[in-house]
Amino acid sequence: MISARWAAVCLGAGLLAGCTTPAAYPPGPVPVMMAPASPALSAPAAMAAFRQVATQIEPIAEAMCRDEGHAANCDFRIVIDDRPNQPPNALQTLDTSGRPVLAFSVALILDARNSDELAFVIGHEAAHHIAGHIPQARQNALQGALIAGILAQAAGAGQAEIKAAQRTGATAAARSYSKEFELEADALGAEIAFHAGFDPLRGADFFDRLPDPGDQFLGTHPTNAARKAAVAQVVARLRGF
Numbered sequence: 001m002i003s004a005r006w007a008a009v010c011l012g013a014g015l016l017a018g019c020t021t022p023a024a025y026p027p028g029p030v031p032v033m034m035a036p037a038s039p040a041l042s043a044p045a046a047m048a049a050f051r052q053v054a055t056q057i058e059p060i061a062e063a064m065c066r067d068e069g070h071a072a073n074c075d076f077r078i079v080i081d082d083r084p085n086q087p088p089n090a091l092q093t094l095d096t097s098g099r100p101v102l103a104f105s106v107a108l109i110l111d112a113r114n115s116d117e118l119a120f121v122i123g124h125e126a127a128h129h130i131a132g133h134i135p136q137a138r139q140n141a142l143q144g145a146l147i148a149g150i151l152a153q154a155a156g157a158g159q160a161e162i163k164a165a166q167r168t169g170a171t172a173a174a175r176s177y178s179k180e181f182e183l184e185a186d187a188l189g190a191e192i193a194f195h196a197g198f199d200p201l202r203g204a205d206f207f208d209r210l211p212d213p214g215d216q217f218l219g220t221h222p223t224n225a226a227r228k229a230a231v232a233q234v235v236a237r238l239r240g241f
Contacts, residue, residue, distance in 0.1 A: 127186075
């Protein structure tokens with residue numbers, strides 16, 4: 001459960017009408033709702049754009065979630081992390097009832113240049129839940145800890161050393177699939193954004209402003225070029241190229 005103070009943006013009757021009814025997939029991107037924006041975009045304008053984008057993304061993401069069938073709960077809750085001084089960040093988690101929560105910091109929202117970027121980021125976080133990445137990561141970590149613990153015990157390690165090996169094994173196992181998960185979320189997130197009427201190629205320009213993690217051993221994220229390539233491949237398929 002998220003313990004921070006959140007401002008819900010896609011909950012409640014009348015707040016964002018139609019959020020709970022899946023819409024038919026449109027044939028492709030439609031004109032964006034917000035023109036390319038400079039970093040000086042006012043906070044009220046950026047927050048209003050985020051709420052509108054969330055309105056369009058949520059029913060598409062929920063419909064895809066049900067179609068994929070990996071998640072038990074497809075009732076997304078999209079929220080803004082309005083705690084002061086938080087860095088640009090987005091995450092997907094579950095509350096205590098198992099409901100998927102997609103959280104976005106104010107700094108991230110203000111950094112977006114247009115609605116396509118907002119749509120891609122929201123779609124990406126929804127995709128982590130749709131693809132079942134949280135339970136997969138937990139299972140990978142448990143298996144890594146078990147194997148590392150067995151090997152340490154066989155080598156004659158003491159209890160403290162075995163626990164340390166288990167922690168290291170869990171971390172290594174979880175990270176070994178993290179790049180794969182990110183690319184999968186990029187691809188599925190691009191598809192969500194596309195069917196919601198946005199341009200994922202334009203949305204993926206978000207990566208151009210992120211530090212490139214490179215191809216680090218046991219890194220948690222793929223290169224920005226690989227992520228943009230994954231999005232481009234999905235868009236080409238959806239457009240029939």
